[in-house]
Every structure is written in structure tokens, then in C-alpha cells.
Amino acid sequence: MAAWELAKAGHSVDLIEKSNVMSATSSASTKLLHGGLRYLEHGRFSLVRESLRERAWWLEAAPDVTQVIPILFPIFQGSPRSRWTIKLGMVLYDRLAGKFGVGKHRWMNCDELLEVIPDLKSAGLKGAYLFYDGQMDDHALGLWATEQAKAEGVTVREHTRVDRITADGSVEIQGSQRQYDRVVNVAGPWVVELLKQSGLPHEYDLDLVRGSHLLLDRAMNYGLMLNARTDGRLFFVLPYKGKTLLGTTEVRQELNEPVACSKSETDYLITAYNDTFDDSIDQSDVVSSFAGLRPLLKSHKNPNKATREYRIEQHEKVITVFGGKWTTARSLAKEIATKANNQPA
Numbered sequence: 001m002a003a004w005e006l007a008k009a010g011h012s013v014d015l016i017e018k019s020n021v022m023s024a025t026s027s028a029s030t031k032l033l034h035g036g037l038r039y040l041e042h043g044r045f046s047l048v049r050e051s052l053r054e055r056a057w058w059l060e061a062a063p064d065v066t067q068v069i070p071i072l073f074p075i076f077q078g079s080p081r082s083r084w085t086i087k088l089g090m091v092l093y094d095r096l097a098g099k100f101g102v103g104k105h106r107w108m109n110c111d112e113l114l115e116v117i118p119d120l121k122s123a124g125l126k127g128a129y130l131f132y133d134g135q136m137d138d139h140a141l142g143l144w145a146t147e148q149a150k151a152e153g154v155t156v157r158e159h160t161r162v163d164r165i166t167a168d169g170s171v172e173i174q175g176s177q178r179q180y181d182r183v184v185n186v187a188g189p190w191v192v193e194l195l196k197q198s199g200l201p202h203e204y205d206l207d208l209v210r211g212s213h214l215l216l217d218r219a220m221n222y223g224l225m226l227n228a229r230t231d232g233r234l235f236f237v238l239p240y241k242g243k244t245l246l247g248t249t250e251v252r253q254e255l256n257e258p259v260a261c262s263k264s265e266t267d268y269l270i271t272a273y274n275d276t277f278d279d280s281i282d283q284s285d286v287v288s289s290f291a292g293l294r295p296l297l298k299s300h301k302n303p304n305k306a307t308r309e310y311r312i313e314q315h316e317k318v319i320t321v322f323g324g325k326w327t328t329a330r331s332l333a334k335e336i337a338t339k340a341n342n343q344p345a
């Protein structure tokens with residue numbers, strides 16, 4: 001998205017990717033184009049408003065690989081948040097979306113709810129809020145954005161690792177150097193590594209938190225946002241391409257550790273599912289799993305509460321992005337393009 005926005009602003013852009021475009025974090029998301037209802041709890045109103053506006057843009061710009069999906073948030077006796085707290089969140093979510101809304105929330109009583117999700121465990125069930133969010137095929141959407149960038153004149157160089165960058169705009173690849181007017185470091189979880197190996201300073205830092213998902217061989221019509229019974233964490237059960245996407249987890253890790261769904265994460269997700277539905281699952285229902293490393297802005301001890309906001313840091317000709325979300329990739333890219341137009345300090 002940064003390459004596309006920079007090209008739109010009239011720059012000549014090389015996008016340099018060590019592997020294939022869309023081979024890392026951006027293909028391993030929960031696939032939601034969303035404001036992030038839970039970020040309201042942490043007072044991130046401007047992030048939510050920005051994300052809801054961007055959600056509408058994606059849905060309109062790339063309708064073949066995005067869609068609106070209905071999501072239910074069931075409330076049980078003893079749920080960590082009361083019905084009225086959730087109601088307040090739902091009202092705020094609709095208000096912050098304003099004219100970019102994709103459907104207003106409403107309350108569903110138990111009978112209505114069990115009609116659409118018959119195997120939801122009904123003990124202590126009070127009902128659910130129904131709301132709407134965007135869903136994407138993240139891999140396909142990223143490839144779509146890459147094609148838009150190419151059409152705008154961006155040159156994409158895959159299987160090309162950047163070894164070092166310098167503050168005055170030089171990029172080193174396998175011993176040879178090329179000079180640029182600006183270098184934008186959007187290497188996701190690897191941004192700090194690239195700065196470190198380049199000997200460049202950085203004010204912000206990242207927390208790397210793995211999130212895993214399971215794809216289940218089950219079809220469903222509604223998504224669900226749920227609290228895991230074991231630890232109260234929020235997780236999603238979403239319809240995805242005729243199957244069910246179940247996730248996610250939060251495991252802090254180092255960059256050099258494998259980014260893959262562990263046995264304990266699989267067990268955690270299966271338990272969370274079975275604690276919620278009567279029709280239980282086991283390993284044989286899992287078609288596949290995938291994991292991604294969230295490049296979170298280092299700001300909070302609990303990754304669940306860590307901000308999904310981003311920071312853009314400029315050091316002479318090098319612009320680095322820390323954190324962010326898929327949903328806000330375009331607005332982030334616009335900020336990068338604005339920064340790139342300014343003379344470096």
C-alpha cells in the first residue's frame with residue numbers, strides 16, 4: 001500500500017521483497033476489515049473511527065475479495081462484560097462508523113440465536129448482539145493491491161533481501177548498493193532487525209506476538225466473537241470460504257523462532273471451541289493451520305491490550321513503520337507518502 005500511494009504521488013518506486021509478496025504476516029491475519037470493537041474498551045476511538053472508514057473503502061474498492069459478514073457476540077451469565085457494557089460498545093461502534101456503516105447492531109434473544117446457531121451451548125445464555133464487519137481474503141487482497149501498485153508504475157522485485165540501509169538513502173543488496181531519495185522500511189516484524197543490522201537508531205520498538213488460526217471442515221453462516229472460558233480472552237469463529245476459521249492466540253516470541261501454530265495453541269483453540277459448542281471438534285476436524293507474527297508497538301505488558309496503532313519514524317532519508325493493522329494499511333500509506341514529500345530533518 002505504501003508503494004502504491006508513493007507511486008500515486010508521482011514517485012518512481014521499487015518494492016523490494018525478500019520472499020514473495022504476501023508470504024508473511026499479511027496472509028496470516030484473522031481476515032477482518034474491522035474497526036476492532038475491543039479497542040473501544042481501551043479508549044482507542046480515533047483508531048476505531050479511522051479503521052471503520054478504511055473498512056468501507058476496502059469493501060468498495062475490492063468487492064471480489066472482500067465482503068460484509070454478520071458477527072454474533074453472545075452473552076452468558078457471568079460473561080466478563082455485562083450486556084449493557086456491550087450495548088454501549090455497539091452503539092459507539094455504529095456511531096463512529098457514521099455514514100461508513102455496513103449494518104446496524106441489534107439484540108437477538110436466545111430463541112432467535114439458537115435458531116441460527118443451534119449447537120451453541122445454551123447454559124446461562126442470555127442472547128447475543130448481532131453486528132456487521134468486513135471480511136477479506138487477505139492473500140488475494142494483497143495481490144490485488146500489488147497489481148494496482150504495478151499499474152501505477154511500481155517495480156516489484158521479489159526474492160531480493162535488503163541487507164542494509166543507510167540514513168542517506170542507500171540500499172545494499174548482496175554487496176551492491178543503490179541510492180534512493182527515500183527508503184521506506186515496511187518490513188513488518190523485521191523492521192527493527194533491518195534497522196539494527198544497518199546500525200540505525202530507533203525510538204520505537206516492537207513486541208512480536210504470534211497469532212495462530214485453525215481452519216475447520218465445517219460451514220457456518222454467522223461469525224461469532226467469544227470469550228474463551230479458560231482465560232476470558234476474546235477469540236473468533238468465522239465463516240471462511242465454506243469452512244470455519246478459528247482463532248486466534250497470543251504467544252510472545254523472538255524473530256528467529258518458527259512462526260507456526262504449536263500443539264498447545266491448537267489444544268487451546270479446540271478447547272475454546274468445545275467449551276462453546278455442543279457439536280465438539282477434535283484434531284481430525286482441522287483442515288489446516290497458520291500463524292503470523294503481529295508487529296505490535298511495544299506499549300503494554302499484556303499483548304491483548306497492546307495498541308494496534310502505528311508510529312512512523314523518520315531518520316534522515318529512512319522512514320520506518322512500527323505496528324499497524326491490515327485495515328488501516330491505506331491510511332498509513334498515505335501518511336508515509338506525505339512524509340516522503342517533506343524534506344528530511
Ligand SMILES: Cc1cc2nc3c(=O)[nH]c(=O)nc-3n(C[C@H](O)[C@H](O)[C@H](O)COP(=O)(O)OP(=O)(O)OC[C@H]3O[C@@H](n4cnc5c(N)ncnc54)[C@H](O)[C@@H]3O)c2cc1C
Pocket residue numbers: 016017018019020021022023024025026027028029030031032033034160161162163186187188189190194209210211212248291292293294295323324325326327328
Ligand atoms: C494473527 C494475526 C491476526 C491479525 N488479524 C488482523 C485482522 O483481522 N485485521 C487487521 O486489520 N489486521 C490484522 N492483523 C494485523 C495485520 O495482519 C498486520 O498488521 C499486517 O499484515 C502487517 O503487514 P506488514 O506489511 O507490516 O508485514 P508483513 O505482511 O509481514 O510484510 C513484511 C514483508 O517484509 C519482507 N521483508 C522482511 N525483511 C526484509 C528484508 N530485509 N528485505 C526484503 N524484504 C523483507 C517480508 O518477507 C514480508 O513479506 C493480524 C495480525 C496477525 C499476526
